[in-house]
């Protein structure tokens with residue numbers, strides 16, 4: 498089977514794209530996940546032909562049989578990555594091969610046929626080339642890319658689907674950090690958990706998010722922006738903040754993040770920050786951390802800064818923590834210096850404003 502760069506993707510131009518003035522007005526203040534570009538990419542899979550019928554066409558509704566597996570048993574996975582516009586106009590991707598690899602791992606966990614990594618990367622490059630006019634300037638944000646895959650066989654049996662549909666859509670996104678990231682307030686959820694050992698916590702599947710929404714509602718009810726999940730076995734160890742990984746900065750300048758034990762999503766941002774922090778000479782530990790100890794360490798001053806990280810928001814400082822006993826403030830509710838320094842280092846590489854010693858950045862051309 499041919500894949501990767503030799504895989505041909507047909508292009509059928511949208512006959513009625515948004516006007517230039519409409520597009521420019523969106524690109525000035527895109528928000529997040531509200532507007533979509535003029536096209537979408539589709540690739541189909543079946544057992545006879547393998548991956549086939551790759552095409553880029555006008556963005557719009559797709560037609561599916563109501564019996565397709567994804568509607569009933571949730572066989573679905575997704576990714577999130579961004580295209581960045583450099584100051585010299587070049588268009589850059591950040592570690593797309595890491596997303597391609599994770600997409601394969603997610604597919605395997607959900608008993609789906611993995612999309613070959615080189616085909617994922619080729620599809621992303623070809624699609625971004627088509628939508629290059631949809632990149633916001635770097636003072637505004639990025640083009641957020643959402644690859645996803647669904648089980649598309651019309652069949653109600655509980656078994657892996659023999660047919661899949663891979664799609665890629667794109668949405669211009671404003672950045673949070675342009676205004677200086679505002680620290681969030683987090684709720685420690687004592688009842689709800691995100692992932693159990695042997696479950697799907699490591700896979701980027703929609704079902705994990707569906708299961709987290711009621712916990713997010715609990716956080717909102719307690720006047721918090723986000724929630725922190727504890728482990729499912731003991732309801733004791735900190736795992737993630739909503740859909741982001743979490744880092745703690747201690748008074749000795751060291752950084753700590755929970756280890757990848759199978760219940761935590763292995764973030765590309767998390768991995769990149771571990772590398773960058775080590776290169777800065779910081780001590781970095783991947784260790785379990787009990788929520789009760791976290792509160793004690795905030796009260797004693799041992800905790801200096803806490804932040805969450807992920808592709809969408811990059812780095813999100815945590816200023817306040819709430820649980821059923823009270824509220825605790827970190828770094829006076831302000832973003833800390835190590836948080837800001839790590840964010841700047843990462844963002845500068847992503848936008849091509851700083852050298853890229855790890856070859857993380859790929860140019861779309």
Ligand SMILES: *Cc1c(COP(=O)(O)O)cnc(C)c1O
Nearest residue numbers: 740741742762764765766807808
């Ligand atoms: C996507 C995701 C992250 C962050 O991953 P990045 O690759 O850094 O964007 C963290 N936690 C969860 C649950 C996620 O789905």
